Amino acid sequence: SESNSESRGALIVLEGLDRSGKTSQSSSLLKYLEGLGHSAELWRFPDRSTDVGQMISSYLTNKSQLDDHTVHILFSANRWEKRSLMETKLKSGTTLIVDRYSFSGVAFSSAKGLGIEWCKAPEVGLLAPDLVLYLDIQPEKAAERAGYGGERYEQLEFQRKVAQCYEVLCDASWKIIDACQPMEDIEKQLQEIVLDCVTICQKGKPLSNLWS
Template sequence: MGKIIVLEGLDKSGKTTQARLLFDYLNDKYPGQIDLFSFPDYSTKIGEEIRSFLDGKVQYNPQTKHMLLSANRWEKKENILESLKSGKTIILNRYYQSNLVYGLANGLDFEWLSTLDRGMPKEDITIILDVSPRVSYLRSIANNFILDEFEKSREFLEKVRFNYLELAKVCNWNVLHSENSSDIIFKSILDIIGEQ
């Protein structure tokens, strides 16, 4: 069986950049043995619905939003299992951890949120790229990104960041300060996964 490495953090924390760097590095080292998945996956029907509520085009209550986010991962369960069974290492750019921390910030119950992904493949390593909401916001503005529903409130993002850091203590998640340079962060990720 392969392994699952999860990269998590606020938006603009560097997850996509680091996931791509890690995929390229490991794929060079172990050709054909690495897969990369990103969530939400907007290419599916459920993903399209998630994009719609994030863009403010449709309104749902918090429970529905988080059920849709979970369902989006369930859509990819068989793909993930296939990769694992063939011995591949999987890099996940976000996973169920996002649903927990954002759901808690939305006032939802931890146990209820936890049940949504019960039965999905478990990760081997979780790495949180920790960035302040202020830096997340400034990176968005600098790159002309349109802020989605979860990114607009700095107070909300402060809660999300707090949840990441608190759950990291009890769930054995690795936390990296992601306001450092991309190279420094990447070397730290390699060290965590034992590839240095």
């Protein structure tokens, strides 16, 4: 119940290829939860507002070059610098809708050829999401969508590799949503799944850490 002292917000992560619709769906979920009177916030990684985030941003926009291992650890550091705030928010009852998380970290770096276990290591101990929503789209379809091609990783050949890496990472707990459905259909499906998750967390589901 709401009065349970263990009651908390849910950590909900959206993952998927570039242009799969994560950002639109995240905002739509936020509006939905707020409309129901829930406390909720929209977060995204990388968080480009921090010093680490600015290094990542200049790398992504090709203004700087970084070794693959180095940038991987920066992405991870960018999550670590937010971990304690994340825990505080969740414990105070705020649900966090997070546009990309550790799974992007591992999928994108392993698509460059770094080992999966090496990629996972710096993520161990970050908060585990209560729900991972994967917006599933064929790389070819994503490439046809407007706005594609601006940043370093937005190239079809690379996105194909990222898709394969997501497949390796994905487990039975992930909710796979067909991202080529009409937007309103996707919204409805996500709302139902998210509401279930929020309810379970309100009832006191314990927080846990990656990877478990």
